[in-house]
Amino acid sequence: MDKNTIWMIIGFTGQGFFSARFILQWIKSELKQQSIIPLGFWYFSLLGGATLFAYAIHKEDPVFIVGQGAGLFIYSRNLYLIRKKSLEEKT
Secondary structure: OHHHHHHHHHHHHHHHHHHHHHHHHHHHHHHHHOOOOOHHHHHHHHHHHHHHHHHHHOOOOOHHHHHHHHHHHHHHHHOOOOOOOHHHOOO
């Protein structure tokens, strides 16, 4: 398998993770019969974003790099805030 094929697989894998977050959100919302954003949404966002960020760096695409980089900050921040709230509720 050549290098370009491996990077294409990485890119599609990242896109798959990124898309899975919406499927997860839709299923959870249907089960609750209200719009919710489950914790897994943020983990899929982070996983997909990190994979796509690596792919963007490989492709040397500055627009894609900036977009995914900003997203990684947002996903990480949301996970931090969720964790912080969870720890505060335990004390």
